[in-house]
Amino acid sequence: MQxxxxxxxxxxxxxxxxxxxxxxTPTGASMRPFIEGGVDNVTLVKPADLQVGDIVLAEIxxxxxVLHRIYAIEGDALTLMGDGNLIGTEHCTRxxxxxxxxxxxxxxxxxxxLTRAWLWRHLKYARRILLKIYRHTCI
Numbered sequence: 766m767q768x769x770x771x772x773x774x775x776x777x778x779x780x781x782x783x784x785x786x787x788x789x790t791p792t793g794a795s796m797r798p799f800i801e802g803g804v805d806n807v808t809l810v811k812p813a814d815l816q817v818g819d820i821v822l823a824e825i826x827x828x829x830x831v832l833h834r835i836y837a838i839e840g841d842a843l844t845l846m847g848d849g850n851l852i853g854t855e856h857c858t859r860x861x862x863x864x865x866x867x868x869x870x871x872x873x874x875x876x877x878x879l880t881r882a883w884l885w886r887h888l889k890y891a892r893r894i895l896l897k898i899y900r901h902t903c904i
Contacts, residue, residue, distance in 0.1 A: 781811045781864045795847030809864035820866035823857045
């Protein structure tokens with residue numbers, strides 16, 4: 766059963782603010798190839814010491830949430846982008862970051878490496894080809 770974000774996300778925020786770890790299965794393809802939506806699980810914690818490369822759950826607009834990677838930090842302003850996105854970024858403040866991913870779990874019971882994906886971020890213009898290869902060989 767899939768709950769609507771307006772119910773599900775506030776509960777995640779409540780739990781991580783209590784200091785708990787929360788695990789859930791994100792949907793969508795915006796974090797491919799590092800997180801496969803509807804397949805992989807992520808573990809979230811209360812956000813602290815945010816850095817470029819971290820994957821965060823953020824509220825971009827009222828009740829519009831994304832699970833994307835931090836691409837740039839300038840003071841309080843963050844630029845986010847999904848690893849599977851070819852163009853387009855989101856912008857938010859540190860206060861709009863609701864949780865931080867600390868683990869990615871595959872359905873085979875293994876933890877995927879929680880990489881900062883430095884190389885992937887710098888291959889932004891080659892992603893179209895790399896993601897096409899990934900979709901045809903890995904999915």
